[in-house]
Amino acid sequence: MALDAESEAIGTLLLERGALTVDQLVAAEDLAEGWNVSLVQVLLSRRWLTTQELYAQIATYHDLPLVDLTSEPANDDLVRCFDPAVMNRFATIPLKEEGGIVTVATSRPGPQSLLHIRDTYGPRSRIVVATHLQISAALQQAFRDRHSHDAVFALAEQDPDMSAQQVVTPPQVLLIYAVLSLFLLGLAFAPVATLIVLNVCLTVFYTGNFLFKGLLVWIGGAAQETSSRAIAAEAQLLRDEDLPAYTVLVPMFREPEVLPILAQALRNLNYPLAKLDIKIVLEEGDHDTIEAAEKLDLEGVFEIVRVPPSHPQTKPKACNYALRYAHGDLLVIYDAEDKPEPDQLRKVVAAFNQSSPDTACIQCRLNYYNARENWLTRMFTLDYSLWFDLMLPGLERMGVPIPLGGTSNHFRIDVLRDLNAWDPFNVTEDADLGIRLTQKGYRVGVIDSTTYEEANVSIPNWIRQRSRWIKGYMQTFLVHSRRPVHLWRSVGSAGVFGFVFFIGGTILSGLLNPIFWAIFGVWMVVGADAIEPYFPLPVLYLSLINLLAGNGLLIYLTMVAPFRRRWTDLAPWGITVVGYWVLMTVAAYKALWQLISNPFYWEKTQHGLSKHTAAELADAQMDGPGMADPDIAPAQAGGAGA
Missing domain, CATH: 3.30.300.160 (Type II secretion system, protein E, N-terminal domain)
Known part of the structure; x- marks a missing residue:
């Protein structure tokens, strides 16, 4: 032009x-x-x-x-x-x-x-x-008051059935009360029969859960090969002049130390910087991060959005507020420590071009750049490799609602606004939005492009993060199971089945594992006589299959998960995944307690703990402003204020 x-x-x-x-x-x-x-x-x-x-x-x-x-x-x-x-x-x-x-x-x-x-x-x-x-x-x-109110209550006021503001609805309370009463009556009048029925239900659920995950991995393993090549080919052919304007939301809270890394990662994207609308979304009272952002003297495409104080103080509320000032046709969320692959935005544009008109979101893969730092980061990497590289593509192939990851989900901004964006009362707002998009008739796609994050190196920090995720899954399950008939009509039988096992299974496996571990311990110590009355022979055999084949399959899937990225040195660590399951159980019970006592509390995950962060920060500062033409010297000192 x-x-x-x-x-x-x-x-x-x-x-x-x-x-x-x-x-x-x-x-x-x-x-x-x-x-x-x-x-x-x-x-x-x-x-x-x-x-x-x-x-x-x-x-x-x-x-x-x-x-x-x-x-x-x-x-x-x-x-x-x-x-x-x-x-x-x-x-x-x-x-x-x-x-x-x-x-x-x-x-x-x-x-x-x-x-x-x-x-x-x-x-x-x-x-x-x-x-x-x-x-x-x-x-x-x-408009701070109006937009602050809308950021919190727009979804709850306009589509209350889809909001987690009410944790449990009266019909759900009645159902829980009825099931609990029936169970207690059963224990009072027919304790053996009641426990046998309970064992049958839980054993069948466990069997279905691990079979479903195995099916997802089998389907997802080859689900993206053809589409990935086609998307990569079109991404290379896209002309800069044809690319749409892109809004990038980066919600942060008390993370000034990673700002230079973030800015450099966004500059490194293979996308015209002039077509990026980058919003660094900060709480109004987060003076340290605001001051650090202002001192970076960022280019004019960066803007600091100050979110007024209100409750709940959550990431989705901050994103809802910033969405009012977005200018792009497409929108992506990145976390402060994210390092997306440089061609990710181009691949997403190509994916939208090749997808059906009802595609509203493209989820990219997530993984970690400090995978080999300690045992926890290795397990976290295996977990994410299994989840994003194998299971989510399987969900897409089967037409099951996809719970989005917390970052690198790319949206058509018009659809996002029509659906009132994220639920600020749900602490895993991404997973909730993925299910809501499907219920509203939209499609979520998954593509082969990775954003690298910092894996938690600290177990207490990891438990805080994972308990928030599981609490959000609990909220999401409660919200989308309120109208089971509507759910079935909107997502179909396969969608309901997948929702129950993928969302519900993630919750229940963490809560039920210690119960079955305890039963196994009793059997090991005192023999079969103590549990034999509650485990008829068919149930006992099925439980044995779950113990050996089910857990063995999950361990095997964990070990093969990194092969797709050729990280074969991580595979042997999959044998230790039982220890990781113990941590998830701790996080699950903490999540359950917080769902009851403090459902909307957002437990902050502290970033920058990795030893890799210092090196990343040094590289980002050495790279400087990241100008596209480094050989062209500025006419004078100074930069565009943010």
Whole structure:
């Protein structure tokens, strides 16, 4: 695309005033043409001049005043008279009204903005220029209460059946009470028969659980080979100019130490930086991380979104708030310590292009860059390899609802907004959203692209993280089992079966394991006489199959999980997975207790504990600003403020 007259004129102004060198201007013009974006967007993605300098020349070209919204703030009452979504889309905001004339600030002056301003604010409007970051901050200030409320309660108010705000509904309470009463009555009047029935139910459930997981791995092992090659081939052929705008949400809390690693990882993406809308989502009171982000002096495509304090203080609430200010066609969530493969966004665009129109989300794989640091990181890596490399592709192939991972899920932003995005009352909001998308008639895809994270190196930290995940699975199961008929009609028989065994099985296996371990211990110590009355011969044989074949199969699956990545040195560690199951049992009982006592509490996982983090931080700081053209020196010091 040839440069427009505005870009050429602004480039000339910057060159004449010494804000850019000739080499920088030529490079920026080439990128603008190759990416099919304006020169301003390219310059915002570089640190060759400050945003204030850039917008000063934009204002000069259009013969408009440049205003500083920090010293001349907008009238919030006036701002709230207009639609925030429209103002965000057109990058405009009314500042004041005097004598029937509205002064309107815009960061994109031009014919389209002029028409919008005249239609929205009146033909006599006075137009001024302000930076895009200041306009966004002013909108957030004016609508902080409304958007904070919506971030917490929009789903609960508009679709209460899909919200975890009410942990257990009255019909569910009645059902639990009835089942418990029936069990106690059975123990009182027919204890042996009751325990036999209970043993039969649990044994059959265990059998079904491990058979289902084995089936998933068998199907998922070869499910993606053809599609992965096709997606990779199209991703390489995609032209920069055809790529859509992409919003990247990075919710963080008290993690200033990983900010340089995060920024460098996002710069390393093989995607036009000018087409990225990166939101670093921080709690308003997290002063240390906000200060650290501001000191990084990030490019203009980075924006700090400050989330007002409210309860529950959860990651999904923060993402819901930031979603109001997103500009992309697609959206992805990354955690602070994430390192996505450079071509991931391109692969996702290719996957959406090749998928059916009802595909609303693409889940990428997750794994760990510190896999071999200690026993726990090895087990965590085996766990994730089994989950993301084998089981999720199997779920996709079988048409079973896919519980999303907490990061690297890519959404069509229009669908996300229509569904009221994430549930802030669910502490595993990703898994819940994956099930909800399927119930609403959308499809979730899984592709072969990996985001690498930091595996927990500390057992207490791991238990805090895993107990939150299991508590969220409990919430998700309760929410989506409220209307069993609706669930069956929306996801089908296979979907219900998979939901029960994949979500319910994950919960129950952790809770029931110690009971069966205890029974096995009793049998080992005192012999079969103590348990024989409660285990008729068929049940005993099935239990023995579960003990030997079921656990043996799960150990085997854990050992073969890393083979797909050729991490064969990790396979022998799969033998020790029983110790990992013990930790999951501890986490499951902690999750159950918190579901009862504090259901919406978000247990923070501390990152940066790995010895690899220091090396990553040093590399990120050494790489510097990550400019696409390192041989082009800046015309002067300074960078685009965030």
